[in-house]
Amino acid sequence: MINKYLAIVSHKSVRIACTGLLAAVCAASAFAHKEVMHERHEGFEDMGGAMKAINGQLKSDAPNIAKIDKNAEVIAALAVKVAGWFPKGSGPEAGKTDALPSIWEKPEEFSKSTEDFVAASKALTAATKGSDVAAIKKQFMALKETCGSCHDSFRAD
Numbered sequence: 001m002i003n004k005y006l007a008i009v010s011h012k013s014v015r016i017a018c019t020g021l022l023a024a025v026c027a028a029s030a031f032a033h034k035e036v037m038h039e040r041h042e043g044f045e046d047m048g049g050a051m052k053a054i055n056g057q058l059k060s061d062a063p064n065i066a067k068i069d070k071n072a073e074v075i076a077a078l079a080v081k082v083a084g085w086f087p088k089g090s091g092p093e094a095g096k097t098d099a100l101p102s103i104w105e106k107p108e109e110f111s112k113s114t115e116d117f118v119a120a121s122k123a124l125t126a127a128t129k130g131s132d133v134a135a136i137k138k139q140f141m142a143l144k145e146t147c148g149s150c151h152d153s154f155r156a157d
Contacts, residue, residue, distance in 0.1 A: 040085030043078045050074040058137055069128035079121040083114040098156045113150040120146045
């Protein structure tokens, strides 16, 4: 039955159909990349805001540990998502981004950076469960170092 249908369909019609299908797949892929790029942008904005809030609290004379903990939880919740925010095809070729091609060129290094970031965010949230401001500051500085390290290698200025 299928052979009869294919015999009737001209080659030009098949090419047009395949081209249309390919265009639809490419459009869907581009849309998916735009969505993930938007999600990662918003996620990094949220983490940046949380980092600033924690930094502000730690610089105050009387840091509010509850506020620090709340913002540390935001960072930790988003940190586990970072690795998934960079699928192949969502780099500079997909649109405006500060993500460098080295993310996809050096996937093992990028994976290690994201794992270090997750670990540092968990260590900070663990520290915020206590009342030792010095321990919180120490873990916050360690978290900032992991952020800076990743930015140096994988983010455009």
